[in-house]
Amino acid sequence: MLVTIALLLSLNAASAAFLSGAGVALRRGNGPVISAQSRIAMVAKQTPHGGKLIDLFVHDKEAAKAAADITVELNDRQSCDVELLCNGGFSPLTGFMNEDEYTSVVQDMKLPSGLIFGLPVVMDTADSNVKVGSKLLLTYKGTDMAVMTVESAWEPDKPKECLSCYGTASIEHPGVRMVAMERARKYIGGSLQGLGVPTRDFPCATPKGGARHAPRQCRR
The missing domain is CATH 1.20.5 (Single alpha-helices involved in coiled-coils or other helix-helix interfaces)
Structure with a gap:
């Protein structure tokens, strides 16, 4: 050793x-x-990014679900973001970035606190019923993944985001293509309460028996 x-x-x-x-x-x-x-x-660095490993999963899942007023079915990309936010993979974030956090990361590659964060982690929606104050039950292929409290909603400058984050506005770049063609016009940010993790078609094997492990499990 x-x-x-x-x-x-x-x-x-x-x-x-x-x-x-x-x-x-x-x-x-x-x-x-x-x-x-x-x-x-x-x-x-051995400590989690930001100094603390985030875990957003709640014990009283039924109470969290009961507070939701809109159900949103996630796509593959969004569901992966939700899982990583809830299990601490995106520590120190405790939810999708709000507008101030998004702007800071796009412009300076840092959170408002000064902590380095390379790319914005945002939720997008085309649903006009989703507004600040909405509580969204985020589902994915039959799994209730999280409840999101919408705290910020805005229409981003996508060309600026692409140029700042990827250095190009070419649609041939996969990141630019995702922002321009996959993400909806409106971004929303807010805190999450984790509920569950779906069974995926692409399980990630790890050294610990081949099953998918959350960041906290990998640190044991």
């Missing part, structure tokens, strides 16, 4: 020295440059 740790530290140090000497850095679109040292430090 000690040999393995020492080897990893040596590789990290060597990588940092090499990348620093070569002047290698990453830029997301036209956003800020991220140095090699910063990237290595982020990878090596």
